[in-house]
Amino acid sequence: MAEKAKTITVKSSGDVFEELAPLFRRYDEEEIALRRDNGDLSLSLRRLDVGEFAETVERFDGSDDAKAALRRALESIEAIGSYAMKGRKRVFVGYNKERKVKNRKQKEGKRGRHFYARGNEFPTENVELPERFVDKIVRADSEEFLRELPDNCVDLVFTSPPYNFGLEYSSNDDDHDWERYFEKLFAIFDECVRVTKHGGRIIVNVQPLFSDYIPSHHLISSHFIKRKMIWKGEILWEKNNYNCKYTAWGSWKSPSNPYLKYTWEFLEVFAKGSLKKEGSADRADITPDEFKKWVVAKWSVAPERDMKKYNHPAMFPEELAARAMKLFSFEGDVVLDPFNGAGTTTVTAKKLNRRFLGVDVSEEYCKTAERRLGEIFL
Template sequence: MTTKTSNFGTSSREGHDSTDYYKRNMSTSFLDIVQLNSKSSHLTRAERIIPDHNDSWKNKIYNHSSEDMFEIPNNKIGVAFTSPPYNVGKDYDEDLSVEEYMELIHNVGREVYRVLKPGGRYIINIANLGRRPYIPLHAFFYQVHISLGFIPSGEIIWKKGNGANGSCAWGSWQSSKSPCIRDIHEYLLVFNKERVGRPDKGTSDISKEEFMKATLSIWDILPESAKRVGHPAPFPVDLCKRVIKLYSYQEDTILDPFAGAGSCPVAAKQLGRYYVGYDIVKEYCEIAKKRLGDVEWPPRKQSVQS
């Protein structure tokens, strides 16, 4: 039996019919805004049609800015997953103003939109910054990507620990004078190009258990050691695998426009997908290539750990 949107909520949502909810003005007016933005930013991208000769651009790490991913033809990528530089003083960070920083994010987002397939996903890992003031970077990311025509389709809290990690940046101890919140999470913002579902067909390889876990909005995954990987802020490969398995088909190409030491391409290769990555630091590109060279091919059948 299917359920419907009701004043009193619904107990189970298997086969749930949400047509009435999505007919409401809140949803339709939001979609109108996104579609209008998508059309207007598409006009500027129309000049950027890159000839699609062959697949030779795949399975490469490129050492230049992802503000221009001229190697990739339009509409080719199933999933882009990335963690941009946070502009907080890491080795690779410039000291950009919020406007300059968001311009970089905008330029890269516009290119990601161009290369994604219709229904393709752009998943961005981002943390909010500081306390005095607290900079809600994720709010800026929503603004920029909605203005580019991306459709938001979910938000995941990546819980990186349980708070017992020795951080004592709690502000005024046991006093209301100036307590500080210690973040133990970051965000994964999920955006889609043109539509929320994939119009094309492909092979999914996610198990029942993995799917049940991955479709919950809080993910408990421990961070990766910077020292072990040789990069100041690497992704855990298991985080990438969970994203890739949930959001991509086996035949897809996975893009990381800020690839660093290549954790996302490594996860893509381990899962039998094609990959492509960009980073402006040569040394990180070399680490990524080395890690990719160590991945067994073809991959053994494996599942996501957590």
């Protein structure tokens, strides 16, 4: 027996059935059907391209009563939360049946879901970060320092590497040749992979190096993929500003060599060994509204405005770190930033009740990070 369609009633202030009926005749009964329901209208829904239906509603030219009834119908359809997608259409009945893919695991195996991460040799046993490193700011070269940590002891690495733009960092020489730069960066990221827990995450905030045509976000992602990390996704951080340094147009009004400008950066998100992270629900501190908003992977967050105050040229804002921490880690988790700078990651981790470890090669930035931690009153 065919499953019962989902039915919604639409209040109507006049008898608009006859006027609307031709519009609904263009749809198959298997999509949407219009019926009279005493003085009102009733719609039965099975499978509908809601976007196309919305355009039809928009284009409809009829009486005000009929237009109002159609708009109410669309609102009710859009408000239905539980549906699945089939082709381009939303499925309103048999939801679970439609969603269930037979032999899902087998099919995924055949397709080769995150095939590039197969055959990793990551240890699966996680350990605690040794107490002497918990909630610490460490002045060191991360490549050397991270060797002191055991495997699998960090839940989340959240960081943004030095840009190698020749920015005026306080102590490291930020103007290496690119090959040397990536060699060093990847040595540090390899240590990050090692110390990350099985099921833990690494999130790297990075922007392409526009001036030298170096797609650093791609190069960094490829490196993690070579190291058999699972690419969990990419967040576009919309900063809504133009980088003032790059106001040049390139070849003005000519296709010979126009210069592309960007108002965004990326967060590349990786998982070690498993997409799923262990953790108890009562340690998840993200609200339902935040979750709904932040899983849409375009985050509009203003850039850090206090770089002068902290005397650091390349900070990200606390809001960015907070979103990443709440979406990808639990309270009590250990968060590491191997390029901690003025300490935005560590300050945010403390405020959000995470444990932290921040490393930076610059003594001045480490002092700033310590000072910021001391200024938090929880």
